[in-house]
Amino acid sequence: MTRVWVRELAGWLGALALALIVTGQVAASARSELLFRDGDSLIVALFAQSALSGEPSHWAMSSVLFLPETAVFAGLDLILPVDVNGLLAASAVVNILAFYGALRMAAGRRRRVTAPVSWALIGTAALGVLAMTETSSSRDALELASLLLTTTYYSATVIAVVLAVGLIRRFVERRKRGAGPLLALAFVAALSTLSNPLFAVWATVPLTIVLAGLARRSATRSRMLPALAVLIAATALGLIGRMPFSAWIANTGAGYAQPALWVESVGYYAALLGDRVTTPLGIIGTLLSLGLLAFAAVRSMRVHEPAERVVALAAWVIPVLVLLGAIALGTHAARYLQPLAFAPVLALVAAPRALAIPRPRPIIATVAVLLLAGSALSVPRLVSAAHAPDADLTCVTDWVSSSGRTGAGQFWTVRLPKLHLDDRTQLVQVDHRLNGYAWLVNRTDFDVGEVSFLIEDAQTVEWQLPLDIAPDAIVDCGRYRILDFGSTPLPLGPQHS
Structure with missing residues:
Protein backbone atom coordinates (compact mmCIF):
# COMPACT_ATOMS: atom_id res chain seq x y z
CA MET A 1 0.00 0.00 0.00
CA THR A 2 2.83 2.39 0.87
CA ARG A 3 4.51 1.73 -2.45
CA VAL A 4 1.28 2.54 -4.31
CA TRP A 5 0.94 5.80 -2.34
CA VAL A 6 4.54 6.74 -3.12
CA ARG A 7 4.07 5.96 -6.80
CA GLU A 8 0.94 8.10 -7.07
CA LEU A 9 2.57 10.98 -5.19
CA ALA A 10 5.58 10.78 -7.52
CA GLY A 11 3.21 11.01 -10.45
CA TRP A 12 1.62 14.20 -9.13
CA LEU A 13 5.03 15.72 -8.39
CA GLY A 14 6.17 14.85 -11.90
CA ALA A 15 3.02 16.41 -13.31
CA LEU A 16 3.65 19.57 -11.28
CA ALA A 17 7.16 19.79 -12.71
CA LEU A 18 5.80 19.35 -16.24
CA ALA A 19 3.14 21.98 -15.58
CA LEU A 20 5.74 24.51 -14.47
CA ILE A 21 7.99 23.76 -17.43
CA VAL A 22 5.20 24.02 -20.00
CA THR A 23 3.61 27.11 -18.47
CA GLY A 24 6.97 28.82 -18.15
CA GLN A 25 7.80 28.18 -21.80
CA VAL A 26 4.40 29.28 -23.12
CA ALA A 27 4.36 32.36 -20.89
CA ALA A 28 7.81 33.35 -22.15
CA SER A 29 6.60 33.29 -25.77
CA ALA A 30 4.21 35.55 -27.66
CA ARG A 31 1.47 33.15 -26.54
CA SER A 32 1.56 35.00 -23.21
CA GLU A 33 -0.81 37.49 -24.85
CA LEU A 34 -3.58 34.90 -24.45
CA LEU A 35 -2.59 34.10 -20.88
CA PHE A 36 -2.42 37.62 -19.48
CA ARG A 37 -3.78 40.29 -21.83
CA ASP A 38 -6.27 39.05 -24.43
CA GLY A 39 -9.77 40.54 -24.06
CA ASP A 40 -11.47 37.13 -24.26
CA SER A 41 -9.05 35.53 -21.82
CA LEU A 42 -9.95 37.88 -18.97
CA ILE A 43 -13.62 36.98 -18.48
CA VAL A 44 -13.01 34.42 -15.73
CA ALA A 45 -10.76 36.79 -13.79
CA LEU A 46 -13.30 39.61 -14.10
CA PHE A 47 -16.19 37.31 -13.16
CA ALA A 48 -14.39 35.73 -10.19
CA GLN A 49 -13.20 39.02 -8.73
CA SER A 50 -16.66 40.50 -9.14
CA ALA A 51 -18.15 37.57 -7.24
CA LEU A 52 -15.55 37.83 -4.47
CA SER A 53 -16.13 41.58 -4.11
CA GLY A 54 -19.78 41.04 -3.29
CA GLU A 55 -20.89 43.69 -5.80
CA PRO A 56 -24.32 43.32 -7.46
CA SER A 57 -24.11 40.92 -10.39
CA HIS A 58 -26.15 40.76 -13.56
CA TRP A 59 -23.70 39.31 -16.02
CA ALA A 60 -24.03 39.01 -19.77
CA MET A 61 -22.24 35.76 -20.61
CA SER A 62 -21.80 33.86 -23.85
CA SER A 63 -23.20 30.35 -24.14
CA VAL A 64 -20.41 29.37 -21.69
CA LEU A 65 -20.90 30.12 -17.98
CA PHE A 66 -17.33 29.23 -16.89
CA LEU A 67 -18.52 27.82 -13.56
CA PRO A 68 -15.65 25.38 -12.80
CA GLU A 69 -13.04 27.82 -14.13
CA THR A 70 -14.40 30.63 -11.97
CA ALA A 71 -14.49 28.42 -8.88
CA VAL A 72 -10.83 27.47 -9.36
CA PHE A 73 -9.73 31.05 -10.00
CA ALA A 74 -11.67 32.35 -7.00
CA GLY A 75 -10.18 29.62 -4.81
CA LEU A 76 -6.66 30.52 -5.90
CA ASP A 77 -7.44 34.19 -5.27
CA LEU A 78 -8.43 33.37 -1.70
CA ILE A 79 -5.31 31.36 -0.85
CA LEU A 80 -2.49 32.89 -2.92
CA PRO A 81 -0.97 36.30 -2.05
CA VAL A 82 -0.34 37.26 -5.71
CA ASP A 83 -1.75 39.78 -8.18
CA VAL A 84 -4.14 38.96 -11.01
CA ASN A 85 -1.37 37.97 -13.43
CA GLY A 86 0.03 35.65 -10.79
CA LEU A 87 -3.41 34.08 -10.47
CA LEU A 88 -3.65 33.60 -14.24
CA ALA A 89 -0.24 31.90 -14.20
CA ALA A 90 -1.23 29.70 -11.26
CA SER A 91 -4.46 28.76 -13.05
CA ALA A 92 -2.43 27.59 -16.06
CA VAL A 93 -0.36 25.31 -13.81
CA VAL A 94 -3.50 23.97 -12.12
CA ASN A 95 -5.11 23.25 -15.50
CA ILE A 96 -2.20 21.04 -16.56
CA LEU A 97 -2.24 19.28 -13.19
CA ALA A 98 -5.97 18.66 -13.59
CA PHE A 99 -5.36 17.29 -17.09
CA TYR A 100 -2.83 14.86 -15.64
CA GLY A 101 -5.38 13.80 -13.02
CA ALA A 102 -8.01 13.16 -15.68
CA LEU A 103 -5.49 11.26 -17.80
CA ARG A 104 -4.49 9.21 -14.77
CA MET A 105 -8.15 8.27 -14.34
CA ALA A 106 -8.31 7.26 -17.99
CA ALA A 107 -5.20 5.08 -17.59
CA GLY A 108 -7.13 2.73 -15.31
CA ARG A 109 -6.17 0.85 -12.18
CA ARG A 110 -2.66 -0.40 -11.73
CA ARG A 111 -2.10 -4.09 -12.25
CA ARG A 112 1.05 -6.16 -12.24
CA VAL A 113 1.63 -5.68 -15.99
CA THR A 114 0.63 -2.01 -16.24
CA ALA A 115 2.24 1.34 -15.43
CA PRO A 116 -0.63 3.86 -15.54
CA VAL A 117 1.21 6.59 -13.63
CA SER A 118 4.14 6.56 -16.02
CA TRP A 119 1.92 6.59 -19.10
CA ALA A 120 -0.26 9.36 -17.70
CA LEU A 121 2.92 11.41 -17.24
CA ILE A 122 4.01 10.58 -20.77
CA GLY A 123 0.62 11.67 -22.09
CA THR A 124 0.81 14.94 -20.15
CA ALA A 125 4.31 15.49 -21.49
CA ALA A 126 3.08 14.88 -25.04
CA LEU A 127 0.40 17.56 -24.68
CA GLY A 128 2.98 19.81 -23.06
CA VAL A 129 5.36 19.41 -25.99
CA LEU A 130 2.51 20.32 -28.33
CA ALA A 131 1.80 23.43 -26.26
CA MET A 132 5.45 24.45 -26.31
CA THR A 133 5.51 24.37 -30.12
CA GLU A 134 2.78 27.03 -30.14
CA THR A 135 4.20 30.55 -30.12
CA SER A 136 1.65 32.74 -31.93
CA SER A 137 -0.12 35.56 -30.10
CA SER A 138 -3.29 34.96 -32.14
CA ARG A 139 -6.37 33.47 -30.54
CA ASP A 140 -7.41 32.25 -33.99
CA ALA A 141 -4.26 30.26 -34.76
CA LEU A 142 -4.47 26.48 -35.07
CA GLU A 143 -2.47 26.21 -31.85
CA LEU A 144 -4.84 24.21 -29.71
CA ALA A 145 -2.89 22.53 -26.91
CA SER A 146 -1.79 25.80 -25.27
CA LEU A 147 -5.42 26.93 -24.97
CA LEU A 148 -5.65 24.55 -22.00
CA LEU A 149 -3.46 27.01 -20.07
CA THR A 150 -5.99 29.82 -20.33
CA THR A 151 -8.90 30.29 -17.96
CA THR A 152 -11.29 31.07 -20.81
CA TYR A 153 -10.88 28.76 -23.76
CA TYR A 154 -12.81 25.81 -22.34
CA SER A 155 -10.08 24.36 -20.12
CA ALA A 156 -12.64 22.84 -17.75
CA THR A 157 -14.44 21.22 -20.68
CA VAL A 158 -11.19 19.73 -21.99
CA ILE A 159 -10.49 18.18 -18.60
CA ALA A 160 -14.10 17.01 -18.24
CA VAL A 161 -14.01 15.16 -21.57
CA VAL A 162 -10.88 13.23 -20.59
CA LEU A 163 -12.30 12.60 -17.13
CA ALA A 164 -15.57 11.29 -18.61
CA VAL A 165 -13.62 8.80 -20.73
CA GLY A 166 -11.68 7.76 -17.64
CA LEU A 167 -14.80 7.26 -15.51
CA ILE A 168 -16.42 5.15 -18.22
CA ARG A 169 -13.26 3.04 -18.35
CA ARG A 170 -13.29 2.60 -14.56
CA PHE A 171 -16.91 1.41 -14.67
CA VAL A 172 -16.31 -0.98 -17.56
CA GLU A 173 -13.23 -2.57 -15.98
CA ARG A 174 -14.72 -3.00 -12.48
CA ARG A 175 -14.88 -6.63 -11.40
CA LYS A 176 -17.36 -5.91 -8.64
CA ARG A 177 -20.66 -4.17 -9.20
CA GLY A 178 -20.74 -0.59 -7.98
CA ALA A 179 -22.23 2.71 -9.04
CA GLY A 180 -19.35 4.93 -7.92
CA PRO A 181 -17.89 5.66 -11.39
CA LEU A 182 -21.36 6.18 -12.88
CA LEU A 183 -22.34 8.64 -10.16
CA ALA A 184 -19.11 10.55 -10.76
CA LEU A 185 -19.75 10.45 -14.52
CA ALA A 186 -23.25 11.84 -13.99
CA PHE A 187 -21.87 14.71 -11.91
CA VAL A 188 -19.10 15.55 -14.40
CA ALA A 189 -21.38 15.40 -17.44
CA ALA A 190 -24.20 17.42 -15.84
CA LEU A 191 -21.93 20.14 -14.44
CA SER A 192 -19.87 20.37 -17.62
CA THR A 193 -22.94 20.68 -19.84
CA LEU A 194 -24.47 23.22 -17.47
CA SER A 195 -21.33 25.32 -17.73
CA ASN A 196 -20.57 24.70 -21.42
CA PRO A 197 -22.91 22.90 -23.87
CA LEU A 198 -19.85 22.14 -25.98
CA PHE A 199 -19.33 19.15 -23.68
CA ALA A 200 -22.24 17.48 -25.47
CA VAL A 201 -20.47 17.93 -28.80
CA TRP A 202 -16.99 16.97 -27.65
CA ALA A 203 -17.96 14.09 -25.36
CA THR A 204 -21.59 12.98 -25.33
CA VAL A 205 -22.10 12.55 -29.07
CA PRO A 206 -18.77 10.79 -29.86
CA LEU A 207 -18.86 8.63 -26.75
CA THR A 208 -22.46 7.65 -27.50
CA ILE A 209 -21.27 6.30 -30.85
CA VAL A 210 -18.33 4.50 -29.21
CA LEU A 211 -20.41 2.94 -26.45
CA ALA A 212 -23.29 2.02 -28.75
CA GLY A 213 -20.85 0.35 -31.13
CA LEU A 214 -19.20 -1.67 -28.37
CA ALA A 215 -22.62 -2.59 -26.92
CA ARG A 216 -23.38 -4.59 -30.05
CA ARG A 217 -21.39 -7.43 -28.48
CA SER A 218 -23.41 -9.23 -25.84
CA ALA A 219 -20.33 -9.77 -23.66
CA THR A 220 -19.89 -6.02 -23.08
CA ARG A 221 -23.50 -4.82 -23.36
CA SER A 222 -24.17 -4.87 -19.62
CA ARG A 223 -21.31 -2.40 -19.05
CA MET A 224 -21.67 -0.15 -22.10
CA LEU A 225 -25.41 0.52 -21.94
CA PRO A 226 -25.54 1.79 -18.32
CA ALA A 227 -22.62 4.14 -19.01
CA LEU A 228 -24.33 5.32 -22.19
CA ALA A 229 -27.64 5.92 -20.40
CA VAL A 230 -25.98 7.88 -17.58
CA LEU A 231 -23.97 10.01 -20.00
CA ILE A 232 -27.01 10.96 -22.08
CA ALA A 233 -29.28 11.55 -19.07
CA ALA A 234 -26.70 13.67 -17.25
CA THR A 235 -26.09 15.76 -20.36
CA ALA A 236 -29.81 16.36 -20.71
CA LEU A 237 -29.98 17.29 -17.02
CA GLY A 238 -27.16 19.78 -17.53
CA LEU A 239 -29.00 21.41 -20.43
CA ILE A 240 -32.14 21.70 -18.31
CA GLY A 241 -30.06 23.17 -15.49
CA ARG A 242 -29.08 26.07 -17.74
CA MET A 243 -32.63 27.42 -17.70
CA PRO A 244 -32.29 29.36 -14.41
CA PHE A 245 -29.24 31.09 -15.91
CA SER A 246 -31.07 32.22 -19.05
CA ALA A 247 -30.96 35.88 -17.97
CA TRP A 248 -27.15 35.67 -17.92
CA ILE A 249 -26.80 33.90 -21.28
CA ALA A 250 -26.63 36.67 -23.87
CA ASN A 251 -26.04 34.21 -26.72
CA THR A 252 -27.15 30.58 -26.75
CA GLY A 253 -24.61 29.74 -29.46
CA ALA A 254 -27.25 28.59 -31.95
CA GLY A 255 -26.26 31.41 -34.29
CA TYR A 256 -22.75 29.99 -34.59
CA ALA A 257 -24.09 27.08 -36.65
CA GLN A 258 -24.22 28.05 -40.33
CA PRO A 259 -24.23 24.81 -42.35
CA ALA A 260 -24.46 26.71 -45.63
CA LEU A 261 -20.93 28.00 -45.02
CA TRP A 262 -19.30 24.58 -44.82
CA VAL A 263 -17.15 25.22 -47.91
CA GLU A 264 -15.87 28.47 -46.39
CA SER A 265 -15.22 26.55 -43.17
CA VAL A 266 -13.02 24.06 -45.02
CA GLY A 267 -11.06 26.92 -46.55
CA TYR A 268 -10.74 28.68 -43.20
CA TYR A 269 -9.34 25.69 -41.34
CA ALA A 270 -7.12 24.74 -44.28
CA ALA A 271 -5.65 28.26 -44.22
CA LEU A 272 -5.01 27.95 -40.47
CA LEU A 273 -3.23 24.64 -41.07
CA GLY A 274 -1.17 26.28 -43.80
CA ASP A 275 -0.13 29.03 -41.40
CA ARG A 276 0.70 26.45 -38.75
CA VAL A 277 3.22 24.60 -40.90
CA THR A 278 5.15 27.70 -41.97
CA THR A 279 7.53 27.41 -39.00
CA PRO A 280 9.77 24.54 -37.82
CA LEU A 281 7.95 24.34 -34.49
CA GLY A 282 4.61 24.34 -36.27
CA ILE A 283 5.72 21.44 -38.46
CA ILE A 284 6.91 19.50 -35.41
CA GLY A 285 3.63 20.12 -33.60
CA THR A 286 1.55 19.13 -36.62
CA LEU A 287 3.53 15.92 -37.17
CA LEU A 288 3.21 15.03 -33.48
CA SER A 289 -0.56 15.54 -33.60
CA LEU A 290 -0.92 13.44 -36.73
CA GLY A 291 1.33 10.78 -35.24
CA LEU A 292 -0.78 10.56 -32.08
CA LEU A 293 -3.97 10.37 -34.15
CA ALA A 294 -2.55 7.54 -36.29
CA PHE A 295 -1.30 5.75 -33.18
CA ALA A 296 -4.80 6.04 -31.69
CA ALA A 297 -6.37 4.42 -34.76
CA VAL A 298 -3.86 1.56 -34.71
CA ARG A 299 -4.18 1.10 -30.94
CA SER A 300 -7.96 0.81 -31.14
CA MET A 301 -7.60 -2.15 -33.52
CA ARG A 302 -4.99 -3.96 -31.42
CA VAL A 303 -6.46 -3.80 -27.91
CA HIS A 304 -9.02 -6.39 -26.91
CA GLU A 305 -10.16 -5.60 -23.39
CA PRO A 306 -13.43 -3.61 -23.43
CA ALA A 307 -12.14 -0.90 -21.08
CA GLU A 308 -9.06 -0.38 -23.20
CA ARG A 309 -11.12 -0.24 -26.40
CA VAL A 310 -13.32 2.52 -24.98
CA VAL A 311 -10.29 4.73 -24.40
CA ALA A 312 -8.52 3.84 -27.64
CA LEU A 313 -11.61 4.44 -29.76
CA ALA A 314 -12.35 7.73 -28.00
CA ALA A 315 -8.81 8.89 -28.80
CA TRP A 316 -9.56 9.11 -32.54
CA VAL A 317 -13.36 9.09 -32.80
CA ILE A 318 -13.70 12.28 -30.74
CA PRO A 319 -11.31 14.45 -32.82
CA VAL A 320 -12.51 13.08 -36.16
CA LEU A 321 -16.19 13.67 -35.38
CA VAL A 322 -15.50 17.10 -33.91
CA LEU A 323 -13.57 18.15 -37.03
CA LEU A 324 -16.29 16.86 -39.35
CA GLY A 325 -18.98 18.45 -37.21
CA ALA A 326 -17.23 21.82 -37.08
CA ILE A 327 -17.02 21.85 -40.87
CA ALA A 328 -20.59 20.63 -41.36
CA LEU A 329 -21.85 23.44 -39.12
CA GLY A 330 -19.83 26.04 -41.00
CA THR A 331 -17.89 27.21 -37.94
CA HIS A 332 -14.95 29.61 -38.12
CA ALA A 333 -13.19 29.31 -34.75
CA ALA A 334 -10.05 27.29 -34.07
CA ARG A 335 -10.92 26.81 -30.39
CA TYR A 336 -13.74 24.43 -31.33
CA LEU A 337 -11.15 21.99 -32.67
CA GLN A 338 -9.26 21.51 -29.38
CA PRO A 339 -10.05 17.75 -29.30
CA LEU A 340 -7.57 17.41 -32.18
CA ALA A 341 -4.85 18.26 -29.66
CA PHE A 342 -5.90 16.56 -26.44
CA ALA A 343 -8.04 13.56 -27.40
CA PRO A 344 -5.35 11.57 -29.30
CA VAL A 345 -3.24 11.67 -26.13
CA LEU A 346 -5.75 9.18 -24.69
CA ALA A 347 -4.23 6.52 -26.93
CA LEU A 348 -1.08 6.60 -24.77
CA VAL A 349 -3.03 5.49 -21.70
CA ALA A 350 -5.50 3.11 -23.38
CA ALA A 351 -3.30 0.08 -22.68
CA PRO A 352 -0.56 1.34 -20.34
CA ARG A 353 1.63 -1.76 -20.41
CA ALA A 354 4.73 -1.70 -18.24
CA LEU A 355 7.87 -1.67 -20.36
CA ALA A 356 10.70 -4.08 -19.67
CA ILE A 357 13.53 -1.58 -19.17
CA PRO A 358 16.91 -2.91 -18.01
CA ARG A 359 18.23 -1.03 -14.97
CA PRO A 360 15.24 1.32 -14.72
CA ARG A 361 16.40 3.13 -11.56
CA PRO A 362 19.17 5.20 -13.22
CA ILE A 363 16.71 6.22 -15.96
CA ILE A 364 14.04 7.19 -13.43
CA ALA A 365 16.60 9.15 -11.42
CA THR A 366 17.79 10.98 -14.54
CA VAL A 367 14.24 11.89 -15.56
CA ALA A 368 13.49 13.09 -12.02
CA VAL A 369 16.60 15.29 -11.99
CA LEU A 370 15.72 16.76 -15.40
CA LEU A 371 12.15 17.51 -14.29
CA LEU A 372 13.37 19.08 -11.07
CA ALA A 373 15.94 21.22 -12.87
CA GLY A 374 13.48 22.20 -15.58
CA SER A 375 10.81 23.23 -13.11
CA ALA A 376 13.33 25.16 -11.00
CA LEU A 377 14.44 27.10 -14.07
CA SER A 378 10.86 27.63 -15.23
CA VAL A 379 9.58 29.30 -12.08
CA PRO A 380 11.65 32.50 -12.57
CA ARG A 381 10.62 32.60 -16.23
CA LEU A 382 6.96 32.31 -15.27
CA VAL A 383 7.25 34.96 -12.57
CA SER A 384 9.07 37.27 -14.97
CA ALA A 385 6.42 36.82 -17.66
CA ALA A 386 3.57 37.37 -15.21
CA HIS A 387 5.16 40.55 -13.85
CA ALA A 388 6.56 41.96 -17.09
CA PRO A 389 6.34 45.76 -16.76
CA ASP A 390 3.64 47.43 -18.84
Missing part, protein backbone atom coordinates in the same frame (compact mmCIF):
# COMPACT_ATOMS: atom_id res chain seq x y z
CA ALA A 391 4.19 51.17 -18.55
CA ASP A 392 1.31 51.96 -20.95
CA LEU A 393 -1.19 49.96 -18.92
CA THR A 394 0.09 51.47 -15.67
CA CYS A 395 -0.27 54.96 -17.17
CA VAL A 396 -3.94 54.27 -17.92
CA THR A 397 -4.85 52.66 -14.61
CA ASP A 398 -3.07 55.37 -12.59
CA TRP A 399 -4.82 58.14 -14.50
CA VAL A 400 -8.24 56.49 -14.22
CA SER A 401 -7.84 55.76 -10.51
CA SER A 402 -6.68 59.30 -9.71
CA SER A 403 -9.49 60.86 -11.78
CA GLY A 404 -12.19 59.42 -9.55
CA ARG A 405 -14.46 59.41 -12.60
CA THR A 406 -16.03 56.81 -14.89
CA GLY A 407 -14.96 56.32 -18.49
CA ALA A 408 -15.50 53.84 -21.31
CA GLY A 409 -13.77 51.85 -24.01
CA GLN A 410 -14.47 49.20 -26.60
CA PHE A 411 -14.24 45.46 -25.91
CA TRP A 412 -10.71 44.68 -27.07
CA THR A 413 -9.34 47.91 -25.59
CA VAL A 414 -11.01 48.33 -22.22
CA ARG A 415 -10.97 44.87 -20.66
CA LEU A 416 -7.29 44.75 -19.70
CA PRO A 417 -7.26 48.17 -17.95
CA LYS A 418 -10.61 47.33 -16.35
CA LEU A 419 -9.23 44.12 -14.84
CA HIS A 420 -6.23 45.92 -13.33
CA LEU A 421 -8.20 48.74 -11.67
CA ASP A 422 -8.91 48.66 -7.96
CA ASP A 423 -12.44 49.84 -8.80
CA ARG A 424 -13.43 48.04 -12.00
CA THR A 425 -16.69 49.99 -12.27
CA GLN A 426 -14.66 53.04 -13.34
CA LEU A 427 -14.51 51.61 -16.86
CA VAL A 428 -17.60 50.72 -18.88
CA GLN A 429 -17.60 48.54 -21.99
CA VAL A 430 -19.25 50.21 -25.00
CA ASP A 431 -19.37 50.01 -28.79
CA HIS A 432 -18.13 52.72 -31.15
CA ARG A 433 -21.45 54.58 -30.85
CA LEU A 434 -21.21 54.61 -27.05
CA ASN A 435 -24.01 52.09 -26.61
CA GLY A 436 -23.53 49.68 -23.74
CA TYR A 437 -21.89 46.50 -25.06
CA ALA A 438 -23.30 43.81 -22.77
CA TRP A 439 -20.95 40.95 -23.64
CA LEU A 440 -18.91 39.08 -21.02
CA VAL A 441 -19.42 41.93 -18.58
CA ASN A 442 -21.52 42.89 -15.57
CA ARG A 443 -24.58 44.78 -16.78
CA THR A 444 -24.69 46.80 -13.57
CA ASP A 445 -21.73 48.79 -14.98
CA PHE A 446 -24.15 50.60 -17.27
CA ASP A 447 -26.17 52.02 -14.37
CA VAL A 448 -23.79 55.00 -14.31
CA GLY A 449 -25.62 56.43 -17.33
CA GLU A 450 -22.79 58.62 -18.62
CA VAL A 451 -19.00 58.73 -18.89
CA SER A 452 -16.48 61.56 -18.95
CA PHE A 453 -13.53 60.02 -20.80
CA LEU A 454 -12.80 57.39 -23.42
CA ILE A 455 -9.85 55.00 -23.77
CA GLU A 456 -8.69 53.96 -27.23
CA ASP A 457 -5.86 52.07 -28.88
CA ALA A 458 -5.05 50.52 -32.26
CA GLN A 459 -7.95 48.04 -31.92
CA THR A 460 -10.55 50.76 -31.33
CA VAL A 461 -13.12 51.32 -34.08
CA GLU A 462 -13.49 55.01 -34.97
CA TRP A 463 -15.86 56.69 -32.55
CA GLN A 464 -19.30 57.96 -33.62
CA LEU A 465 -20.25 59.96 -30.54
CA PRO A 466 -23.78 61.14 -29.72
CA LEU A 467 -22.44 64.67 -29.16
CA ASP A 468 -20.36 66.49 -31.75
CA ILE A 469 -17.68 67.77 -29.40
CA ALA A 470 -13.93 67.59 -29.06
CA PRO A 471 -12.20 66.31 -25.92
CA ASP A 472 -10.90 68.83 -23.40
CA ALA A 473 -7.57 67.04 -23.41
CA ILE A 474 -5.86 63.96 -24.83
CA VAL A 475 -3.62 61.96 -22.50
CA ASP A 476 -0.88 59.95 -24.24
CA CYS A 477 -0.23 56.56 -22.62
CA GLY A 478 1.89 54.86 -25.25
CA ARG A 479 -0.31 52.38 -27.08
CA TYR A 480 -3.34 53.91 -25.35
CA ARG A 481 -4.89 57.37 -25.57
CA ILE A 482 -7.34 58.82 -23.07
CA LEU A 483 -9.84 61.31 -24.50
CA ASP A 484 -10.92 63.48 -21.58
CA PHE A 485 -14.43 65.01 -21.89
CA GLY A 486 -14.51 66.20 -18.30
CA SER A 487 -16.51 69.37 -18.99
CA THR A 488 -19.17 67.60 -21.11
CA PRO A 489 -20.07 64.07 -19.95
CA LEU A 490 -21.20 61.68 -22.70
CA PRO A 491 -24.49 59.77 -22.28
CA LEU A 492 -24.49 55.99 -22.74
CA GLY A 493 -26.80 54.50 -25.33
CA PRO A 494 -28.99 51.41 -24.95
CA GLN A 495 -27.42 48.05 -24.17
CA HIS A 496 -26.92 45.29 -26.73
CA SER A 497 -24.90 42.09 -26.91
